[in-house]
Amino acid sequence: xxxxxxxxxxxxxxxxxxxxxxxxxxxxxxxxxxxxxxxxxxxxxxxxxxxxxxxxxxxxxxxxxxxxxxxxxxxxxxxxxxxxxxxxxxxxxxxxxxxxxxxxxxxxxxxxxxxxxxxxxxxxxxxxxxxxxxxxxxxxxxxxxxxxxxxxxxxxxxxxxxxxxxxxxxxxxxxxxxxxxxxxxxxxxxxxxxxxxxxxxxxxxxxxxxxxxxxxxxxxxxxxxxxxxxxxxxxxxxxxxxxxxxxxxxxxxxxxxxxxxxxxxxxxxxxxxxxx
Amino acid sequence: xxxxxxxxxxxxxxxxxxxxxxxxxxxxxxxxxxxxxxxxxxxxxxxxxxxxxxxxxxxxxxxxxxxxxxxxxxxxxxxxxxxxxxxxxxxxxxxxxxxxxxxxxxxxxxxxxxxxxxxxxxxxxxxxxxxxxxxxxxxxxxxxxxxxxxxxxxxxxxxxxxxxxxxxxxxxxxxxxxxxxxxxxxxxxxxxxxxxxxxxxxxxxxxxxxxxxxxxxxxxxxxxxxxxxxxxxxxxxxxxxxxxxxxxxxxxxxxxxxxxxxxxxxxxxxxxxxxxxxxxxxxxxxxxxxxxxxxxxxxxxxxxxxxxxxxxxxxxxxxxxxxxxxxxxxxxxxxxxx
Numbered sequence: 001x002x003x004x005x006x007x008x009x010x011x012x013x014x015x016x017x018x019x020x021x022x023x024x025x026x027x028x029x030x031x032x033x034x035x036x037x038x039x040x041x042x043x044x045x046x047x048x049x050x051x052x053x054x055x056x057x058x059x060x061x062x063x064x065x066x067x068x069x070x071x072x073x074x075x076x077x078x079x080x081x082x083x084x085x086x087x088x089x090x091x092x093x094x095x096x097x098x099x100x101x102x103x104x105x106x107x108x109x110x111x112x113x114x115x116x117x118x119x120x121x122x123x124x125x126x127x128x129x130x131x132x133x134x135x136x137x138x139x140x141x142x143x144x145x146x147x148x149x150x151x152x153x154x155x156x157x158x159x160x161x162x163x164x165x166x167x168x169x170x171x172x173x174x175x176x177x178x179x180x181x182x183x184x185x186x187x188x189x190x191x192x193x194x195x196x197x198x199x200x201x202x203x204x205x206x207x208x209x210x211x212x213x214x215x216x217x218x219x220x221x222x223x224x225x226x227x228x229x230x231x232x233x234x235x236x237x238x239x240x241x242x243x244x245x246x247x248x249x250x251x252x253x254x255x256x257x258x259x260x261x262x263x264x265x266x267x268x269x270x271x272x273x274x275x276x
Numbered sequence: 277x278x279x280x281x282x283x284x285x286x287x288x289x290x291x292x293x294x295x296x297x298x299x300x301x302x303x304x305x306x307x308x309x310x311x312x313x314x315x316x317x318x319x320x321x322x323x324x325x326x327x328x329x330x331x332x333x334x335x336x337x338x339x340x341x342x343x344x345x346x347x348x349x350x351x352x353x354x355x356x357x358x359x360x361x362x363x364x365x366x367x368x369x370x371x372x373x374x375x376x377x378x379x380x381x382x383x384x385x386x387x388x389x390x391x392x393x394x395x396x397x398x399x400x401x402x403x404x405x406x407x408x409x410x411x412x413x414x415x416x417x418x419x420x421x422x423x424x425x426x427x428x429x430x431x432x433x434x435x436x437x438x439x440x441x442x443x444x445x446x447x448x449x450x451x452x453x454x455x456x457x458x459x460x461x462x463x464x465x466x467x468x469x470x471x472x473x474x475x476x477x478x479x480x481x482x483x484x485x486x487x488x489x490x491x492x493x494x495x496x497x498x499x500x501x502x503x504x505x506x507x508x509x510x511x512x513x514x515x516x517x518x519x520x521x522x523x524x525x526x527x528x529x530x531x532x533x534x535x536x537x538x539x540x541x542x543x544x545x546x547x548x549x550x551x552x553x554x555x556x557x558x559x560x561x562x563x564x565x566x567x568x569x570x571x572x573x574x575x576x577x578x579x580x581x582x583x584x585x586x587x588x589x590x591x592x593x594x595x596x597x598x599x600x601x602x603x604x605x606x607x608x609x610x611x612x613x614x
Binding site for chain 2 (some may be wrong): 022039057060061062063082083084085086087089090091095097098099100101102103105106107109110114119121122127144166198214
C-alpha cells in the first residue's frame with residue numbers, strides 16, 4: 001500500500017475529469033488530468049473563464065465531476081469521509097460572506113470543526129491554533145471584531161487564518177491576494193512559502209497576478225479553454241508567445257535579477273477594439 | 277462577544293430556563309379571577325377553585341403558548357441559517373401558511389372527524405409545511421444555488437395564496453364545522469387537554485434537541501455552502517434533516533394555534549443580540565426566548581381588554597413589527613441583512 005505523501009505519489013490529482021456548468025452548452029473540461037505532488041507550490045493561471053475556480057472546487061471535493069476521478073492521497077475523494085477530507089484540505093474561496101455577527105476569532109475557530117467530535121466544544125488547543133493563525137495573519141488585535149466591520153483585505157486574511165487553523169496538509173486558494181495591498185500580498189505569500197518549506201504544506205493557488213504566481217510558485221499551470229496548455233517551472237510557462245496566444249496580449253517577459261523568477265510587463269492588447 | 281464555551285452555554289440555558297419558569301408562574305397568577313400560583317402550595321385550603329382555574333384553564337394555555345413560541349423561535353433560527361437568509365421565518369416563507377392550509381383542509385374535508393383518535397390534522401399540517409419548503413427549494417434555486425430574495429418573494433406569494441384559499445373554502449363550506457377559523461388564522465392559543473399537551477411536548481423537545489445538535493453545522497453553513505462543505509459538513513443531509521425537523525415543529529404548533537406571525541422572525545434576532553451567533557446556544561436559546569415571549573404575549577392577549585380577548589397574533593405583530601424596523605435601521609448599514 002502506498003503511504004500518502006510518499007515521494008512520487010501525487011497527494012491530489014484529477015484523472016480525465018469532465019465537467020459542464022449548469023445550463024452551459026459546452027463542457028468546460030472534457031478530459032483534464034493533473035497531478036500535484038506533496039510539498040509542491042502550484043500556481044494556476046489563465047484568463048477569465050478558463051476554469052481556474054472550477055478546477056479548484058473539483059480538487060477541493062466541494063463539487064463533483066460528471067466523469068473521471070479526483071484522488072486525494074491515493075483514494076477516490078468521494079470515498080473519503082467529509083471530516084477526514086477537511087483535515088487534509090483547507091480551501092479559501094473567493095466569496096467571503098459570512099452571515100450574522102460572528103467574530104473574527106469565531107471564524108478562525110470554524111477551521112477547527114473537522115478536528116472536533118460531532119458535539120464537542122472547542123478545546124484550549126483549538127483556541128491556541130485559531131489565535132496563532134490570526135496572529136500570523138496580522139489580526140491579533142481584531143479577534144472580537146465582526147467580519148463586516150473589517151476592510152476587504154482584513155476579511156480575506158481572516159478567511160486565510162481559518163484555513164491555517166485547520167492545520168491541513170494541502171491548502172487550495174482561489175485568488176487569495178486579490179483584495180490585498182502590496183504589503184499583505186507579499187506577507188501572505190511569504191507565510192505560505194514558509195509553511196510550504198518548513199512543514200511541507202502543499203499549496204495550489206489560482207491567480208491573475210502572473211508575476212506573484214511566478215515568483216512564489218515552484219510550478220505554474222496555465223489553463224486555457226478547459227485545457228492545461230502549459231505546465232512546468234514558471235520560466236518555461238510564461239513566454240511572450242503564450243501570453244499572446246492565451247491572454248491575447250503583447251507582453252515582454254524578463255527575468256527578475258534578484259529572485260531569478262520571470263516577470264511579465266504587459267504592453268498592449270492584441271485586439272484593442274475588443275476580442276478576436 | 278467571546279466565543280462560546282461549555283460554561284457560557286450552560287449558564288445561559290440555566291438563566292433562560294429560570295426566566296421561563298418565572299414567566300410561567302407569574303402568568304399563571306394573572307387573570308380575571310384573582311388566584312395566584314402560590315395558593316396551589318397552601319395545604320389546608322378547602323377551596324378548589326384556585327386549583328381548577330390555574331391547572332385546568334390557565335396552565336394548559338400557558339404551556340401551549342410556550343410550545344408555540346419555542347417551536348417558532350427555534351425553527352426561525354434554523355430557517356435563517358439553512359436558507360442563508362436573515363429575513364427568513366416560517367411565517368414569511370409560507371411554511372406556517374402551508375401547515376395552516378393542510379390542517380384546515382383536513383378539518384374542512386371532515387378527515388379529522390373520521391379518525392378522531394389519530395393526529396390527522398397535525399399530519400396534514402406537516403405535509404403542507406413540507407410541501408411548501410420543497411417548492412421553495414425548487415423554485416428559488418438556480419444552478420445549484422439558493423437565491424435569497426426570490427425565495428422570500430415566492431414565500432410571501434405562497435403565503436398569500438394559502439390564506440386566500442382558506443378564506444375561500446371557509447366562505448363556501450358549511451360554516452358550523454369551521455367555527456373559529458378566522459380567529460385561528462391570525463393565531464390564537466387554545467386550551468387543550470393534557471394528553472394533547474403531552475404529545476406535543478414530546479415532538480417539540482425531540483425536534484428542538486435535534487436542531488440544537490446540528491448547531492455547529494449551522495454555524496459552518498453561515499459561512500457559505502462551499503465553505504461548509506470544505507469544513508466537512510454534508511450540506512445536503514444537514515439541510516434536509518434540519519428543514520424537516522423545523523417544518524415538523526412549526527406544523528405541530530400551527531395545527532393547534534394557527535399561523536402566528538413575527539415570532540420566528542424577531543426572536544432569533546433578539547436572541548442573537550443577547551447570546552451571540554453560535555447556533556449550539558442560539559437554537560435552544562431562541563426556543564426558550566420564544567417560549568417566554570409568547571407566554572407573556574398570550575397573557576397580555578387574554579387580560580389587557582378582558583373579558584374581550586385579542587388574538588395573540590395581533591400582539592406579536594404589534595410588538596414584532598416595530599422591533600424589526602428598529603433592528604433593521606440599527607444593523608442595516610452593517611452588512612448584517614445583506
